[in-house]
Amino acid sequence: MTRAARSRTGTALLTAGRAFVLSFASIVGSTALFVLSVLSLAFVPLGVGLGTTPWVMDAVRAHANRRRLLAATWSDVRIPVPYRPFPEDARTGLTGRVERTTLLLRDPATWRDLRWLLLDMTAGYVLLVLTFGLVVYPLEGLVLAAGLWRVFEDSTYWYAFVPVSSQLTGLAAAALGVVLLHLGLRAAEPLLRAHFVLARSALAPAQGELARRIERLTETRHEAVDTAASELRRIERDLHDGAQARLVAMGMNLGAIEALVEKDPARAKKLLAMARTSSAEALAELRDLVRGIHPPVLAERGLGDAVRALALRMPVASEVSVDLPGRAGAPVESAAYFAVSEALTNAVKHADADRIWVDVHHAGGMLRISVTDNGRGGAAVAAGSGLGGIERRLGTFDGVLAVSSPAGGPTMVTMEIPCALS
Template sequence: MQATRSRVRTAALTAGRAFVLSFASIAGSTALFVLSVLSLAFVPLGVGLVTTPWVLEAVRAHANRRRLLAAAWSGVRIPVPYRPFPKDLRTGLTGRVERSTLLLKDPATWRDLRWLLTDMTAGYVLLVLTFALMVYPLEGLVLAAGLWRVFEDSAYWYGFVPVDSQLTGLAAAALGIAVFHVGLWAAEPLLRAHFVLARSALAPAQGELAQRIDRLTETRHEAVDTAASELRRIERDLHDGAQARLVAMGMNLGTIEALVEKDPAQAKKLLAMARTSSAEALAELRDLVRGIHPPVLAERGLGDAVRALALRMPVPSEVTVELSGRAGAPVESAAYFAVSEVLTNAVKHAGADRMWVDVHHAEGMLRISVTDDGRGGAAVTDGSGLRGIERRLGTFDGVLAVSSPAGGPTMVTMEIPCALS
């Protein structure tokens, strides 16, 4: 009995949700679809370039609300595959035109419009069916209770039952009870089917997912190659640097041991040389460790590590950091060395007099922009440092964008999807 009452409450709640959601489907989706079509139709006239961002952003907000409800009510996860807007997007009329262009180039925009059409037709039918199976049985009970008398002269059809007497009214009630029991078991699957239908329209196609998998596979292989190359560099630096100095220092100490009684003055000179060699070996080891993972990055986080990096640059650098927490250690390391590479390139090749670094986190993205007032002309080409940075970021599904017109300035923007602790 308790299980039956629980099922009735669950089905009634599901029917109520479907009833409320049906208005969003038939009214909200229809209105947004019409506005979208009109706005896109006016794009050739120029008016649509101004109105399209507002309309499509409203469509995205409408779709995101449905994503939240799908996850909360039926456990259906619908991905959010929208491309992020660049940080340096201009404002005003020019910015609206750029935003329209970016929106129209995003495949997710056209999936949203396809979903609106699906939602106001098949999606709406599923919602109506969900709550109708729970509400329609009430009419059969009301007919059996006496409403059949209104239809004594002309039969009233309840489903496939013609109601014109008490007996047929009872038959209508029996049919209503049967429909009610169907509704008890079908309400949740029907609402879930509505959300699954939304997912089929909003989620990226298999072809896009396949391309994404290929890209991630490629960046994984590049990451493995980069790691192997880094290990070889560390081995070479140890062999040619600190190891050679330590060997020389050991030989000096052996000579000192032999001379300490015979020629104390010469032994003292060799001790000074050994002390200098040990200091140099220690400095090289510290540099090597800093190149693997800077201590300030592990202890203080990305913001302070970038500030410390900027202080070591020969060119004045201004750093702005807005981070509410810390990203994962691999992400912080990748971001730090990417910034280091960009700053080093600016110092070596751009002839910059000043540099600016902005680090912040928004909308699930770690965004870093490095700007310099140098000569410009930077490009992402095979063999360049920027190409290496792009591969490094690609390991984390990150992206690199470069704006570097001839004569400057140069802006390098990096984005890595991540969450902060």
């Protein structure tokens, strides 16, 4: 046997051994996790699943990620990891469990993992058995020809489609075994690769899902352009009707003062006071306009302090918790700031709340903000509503919005934006 042939044989035997070991992970690990997942999800309405589902799904994801690693290492099959970044939850109690479970169940990758578990313990397991079976099974034919056929001398033992009951039929079984061994050594690597390709078909996002994602991103980009255009028109209108009108009036007053300063000093003095008032009002309106475009505190101090400043202006008691080790990009900070502003405004205007909690932190490549109030609940994302506006604003940055607002409260608005901090 040549060196190349020995190398191919060794590789095939190694592949068969890998398939043998991996078959236990498929039939035992995938089956157990699938059963646990189904039971945990079934018990979610009873409340028990709220505590078990995050733990079970974390185990499922770890199991799937190990398979991704083996696919890339053993067969060079790349399976993407499409999980939405899930930061460690700082909240405790029932609210935290509900939030974790909701975010997990909203992730399409969770359901792809469950589909893969079912596929892995059936078709995936069969491919693994074939991978090592076609290498191991031929050994039985060789053993039969070596003398094991004598055990079945008074009866008939079927080796594949060969009835073994004599030395001649034992040699026929050995010949078939050699053919099967040759076939198994050649098919081991393709069969193992087929197993991983099958896993990729279940775990990777479908083309339709990617198309819908692109369509959503395109839609949010168009909405962002429309929003920017309407914002420019609002700024133009506010300048025209507010500060510009006051500046024109102030200019007219200064012209009148110039004409009256020697003829009627008292009248000129009164007009000068009016001009000073108009100047102060125009300056205040310009400051408000600039604050509406990009608050100075946001530019100077960052998102954390800007959110604290927002909370201080709220007419209800507000608590703000911030854990940001750096700063996000200016567009992301601006989107997050105005999203929080809208959420706080909704809590004050519609929820009839007397206390608000705001939590801002960054983990796992995700900026995560939650606004919770103890109001009457019943909030929902709808077209034309404040929450709908927040969803569109976050969608521009591929962010997501989750709302938990049962009747009677409390209401929790959770916002996530993928970003990196400086």
